[in-house]
Amino acid sequence: MKRGLSQTCYVFFSVISNPTRLAILEGLLGQPMNVSQMIERLKQNQSMISHNLRPLLRCGFIKVERRGKERIYSLNGDTVEHLFKIVENHSRKYCPTMGVCPQRRTK
Template structure:
């Protein structure tokens, strides 16, 4: 029995639903990075980062390759970077709308006595 597309999408977004995973994906937009660089950029214990990287690897969103003792992660495809950029645009629009509403509320609050 196949999973409906909307359910598969929901699972995909649930998998993305962790701040460390999102931060890893943001950092990897600039290209492959070794784990040590990810640890420097993300304030998390090594075991926590390892756990989140494993989730991303199992999902197929990132790939890992070993070079000597160093493990280097990269995005599996350009679509993930595009998704991160789209999320940034959507959030920017949402926040801009809230700022406009806040300004309107402040204006109307100063004229209503």
């Protein structure tokens, strides 16, 4: 089931609809980091982090730069900031209980 804009959005959103990847992005919002720092910060094993960096990279959410044996990851542009802002607004306005929203929502 592939359809124009929806299709692009699907690739885009499926990359960021994952707790580990979101936590990585949230971390990078503060400052660039290497993998070891992410491991420490997220308390996840190295493989986990590494596997999750890949889709973020592939879809241009982040970029990477080599420094010695380390790799420094950082956010690519301000897509992530914008996104997070939208989520905040939306959840404040329409879903204040943050994911534990009421069943129905009628006008």
